Amino acid sequence: EDQVTQSPEALRLQEGESSSLNCSYTVSGLRGLFWYRQDPGKGPEFLFTLYSAGEEKEKERLKATLTKKESFLHITAPKPEDSATYLCAVQAVETSGSRLTFGEGTQLTVNP
Amino acid sequence: DAGITQSPRHKVTETGTPVTLRCHQTENHRYMYWYRQDPGHGLRLIHYSYGVKDTDKGEVSDGYSVSRSKTEDFLLTLESATSSQTSVYFCAIGTGINSPLHFGNGTRLTVT
Numbered sequence: 001e002d003q004v005t006q007s008p009e010a011l012r013l014q015e016g017e018s019s020s021l022n023c024s025y026t027v028s029g030l031r032g033l034f035w036y037r038q039d040p041g042k043g044p045e046f047l048f049t050l051y052s053a054g055e056e057k058e059k060e061r062l063k064a065t066l067t068k069k070e071s072f073l074h075i076t077a078p079k080p081e082d083s084a085t086y087l088c089a090v091q092a093v094e095t096s097g098s099r100l101t102f103g104e105g106t107q108l109t110v111n112p
Numbered sequence: 113d114a115g116i117t118q119s120p121r122h123k124v125t126e127t128g129t130p131v132t133l134r135c136h137q138t139e140n141h142r143y144m145y146w147y148r149q150d151p152g153h154g155l156r157l158i159h160y161s162y163g164v165k166d167t168d169k170g171e172v173s174d175g176y177s178v179s180r181s182k183t184e185d186f187l188l189t190l191e192s193a194t195s196s197q198t199s200v201y202f203c204a205i206g207t208g209i210n211s212p213l214h215f216g217n218g219t220r221l222t223v224t
Binding site: 004031032034036041042043044045046049051087089091099100102103104105 | 202
């Protein structure tokens with residue numbers, strides 16, 4: 001059974017204080033790992049897809065990295081508008097379609 | 113929002129009544145999904161569709177049925193709603209294997 005565990009559950013940062021979110025996963029064979037951002041009352045918004053260990057993707061203040069057992073979402077010099085819940089999801093090789101298994105998310109608050 | 117509309121956005125219904133949620137897309141994507149999101153569980157797949165009239169079960173499909181008679185519409189039906197089905201329901205679309213999913217803004221369903 002595929003499993004995704006995200007930590008911490010909640011993180012409070014001051015504006016400009018860099019940090020990392022963790023996503024640990026167990027999957028029989030990884031097809032892809034996805035990061036999403038979710039704002040209150042909205043659906044998840046796609047950020048990145050990572051396919052193989054060592055891969056990195058960047059977008060503005062966010063950088064996602066992948067190893068064989070976990071992924072990190074690094075947030076550099078965050079701003080209050082980066083406050084959101086960040087979700088990690090995996091897709092296993094044997095699954096049909098684009099079925100994803102999600103973690104419960106990390107709720108990030110960035111204070112001005 | 114990637115051309116996805118969910119309706120209604122909010123619904124309150126009584127135990128035992130049938131409920132249908134609608135997802136409409138304007139992207140002509142092949143794959144469509146229904147997820148539910150609950151505290152402590154994250155997003156869990158209910159059913160998905162890989163084409164018109166082609167559907168399959170997800171991990172929490174008991175008590176739910178789906179139909180897809182047109183590419184653009186995917187319906188989720190609760191035949192006899194129960195309080196355990198109180199949740200936020202998200203529709204998602206995707207183009208195929210390895211593609212990220214794009215989500216609608218959800219339907220908040222309360223079963224009293």
